[in-house]
Amino acid sequence: MTADHPRVLLADDAVLVREGVAQLLRVGGCEVLATFDDSDGVSAALASYDPVDVLVLDIRMPPTHTDEGLALLEGLRAAGVTAGVLLLSMYASPTLALRALSAGGATGYLLKDRIRDGGTLVDAVRTIARGGTVVDPEVVALLLQASASTSRLDELSTREKEVLSLMAEGRSNTGIAKHLHLAVKTVDSHVDHLMTKMGLESSADEHRRVLAVLELLRARET
Template identity: 60%
Template sequence: MLVVDDGLLIREGIRQVLVAAGCDVVAVAGDVAEMMETLTRESDVDAVVLDIRMPPTHTDEGLKALEDLRASGSHLGVVLLSMYGSPTLAIRATAAGAGTGYLLKDRVTDADMLVRAVRTVMGGGTVVDPEVVAQLVSPAHPRSDLRRLTDREREVLRLMAEGSSNLGIAGRLVLSPKTVESHVAAIMTKLRIESVREEHRRVLAVLRLLRASE
C-alpha cells in the first residue's frame, strides 16, 4: 500500500493508522510525481490512499492522478481523501471506474472505516463517504429515478454506496442475503441499469445516486 499526502504529519498519521490495523504500507509519497515514481519502482503496491488536493495548485491533482491511472489501464485500488463532502468530486472519483473510494479526511481517525474502504477498493468495489451519501439518499430530487425506490431500497443503495457487500448489507439491516439480492435486483431494474459485470452495475448505481443531486 502507498500513502500520498503533501502534509508530513497527516501522511505519517495515515500510515500509522493503517499499519496499526495490520496493513502493509510499503511506501509514502509527498506529491503525485513521487507517487508515480514509487508505483514504477514498487511492484507490490495494491492500493493507494491519496489526498485530492496536492501540489502544485492544491486543487484536484489527486483526482487527475486517479484519472490518469485509469486511462493507462490500471486497476489499482485508490481511496481519495477530501476535506469537503463534495458530490461533484465524488462523482468524478466514482466515474473513474471500479476500485475507487471517496472519503472525508476526518475518517482517517476512524481506522475501521479507512481500512474497510481500502479493502473494498482493492477488491474492485466502490466507496463513497457516508456524509456525502446521507445528503443524497432522498426521494426529494424531482428529476431523480430514486423516487421509484422504496425506503428499504434506498437504504440498500445507501449501504452499497458506502462500500458494503450484499452480505454486509444483510448484516447491517438484519435481512437474509437472498432478500438483499432481491432488493439489489429491484434497484437495478428501477434505475434502468443493464445487466453487465456486477462490480460495474454497482458503480453505475452509485453514480446514479450521486448524480441525483445535480
C-alpha cells in the first residue's frame, strides 16, 4: 500500500453507482481490488486481498436495505480490523455519522451526492487511508447549526467553528488554510486553540482530530 494508491474494496447494491464509484476511484489513482453487490463477501475478501486500505460501503444494502454497511463496519471493528471504512449514504443523518465514527478511527461518512464533486470521494478515501476521519459537510453544517446553544462548542469562536467543521470534513491544516485563504500557521494556531478549549491536548495529532470531530458529533448527545 501507498498513500498515493490506496487499495480499495467496494460494496454497493446499485450496479450503476458501483461502477461509477469504481471508475472514479481508479481515475483518482486508487486500486479497486474487488466490488460486491452486498456486504456478505467483504469480510472474506479482506483476508484474500490483504492488505486493504479502505472499504467503501453503501449503508443500505440487501437483504434488509436498512443499515447493512454500518453493521458490517461495527462487526469488523469488533473483530479488530483497523482498515479504513468509508460509508456512503443517501441521507444526511448526524446520528448515523456518529454511529459510524464511534466505531473507531479511519472512518468516514459521506453522502452519495459527493460522487459528482471533483475529487471529494477520492480525497476522502485517501484521508481515511491515512487514518483520518471524514464527515459529510452537510452533516457538519447541521450539527453546527443545531449545536449553537449546546456544549463546550459554545466557547469556540466563529472562525474556530469554521476550522473545526473543515477538520470534520477530513481536511488537513494545509487544506483548511487553502480553503479559508489563510496562512497555514494561522490555521495551526486556530486548531491548537480549539483543541485546548475542547480539552483535547495530550494526544497524537491525528487522533486528536478524530476526537474533536467526535466531540462535535456528540455535542448533541446530552
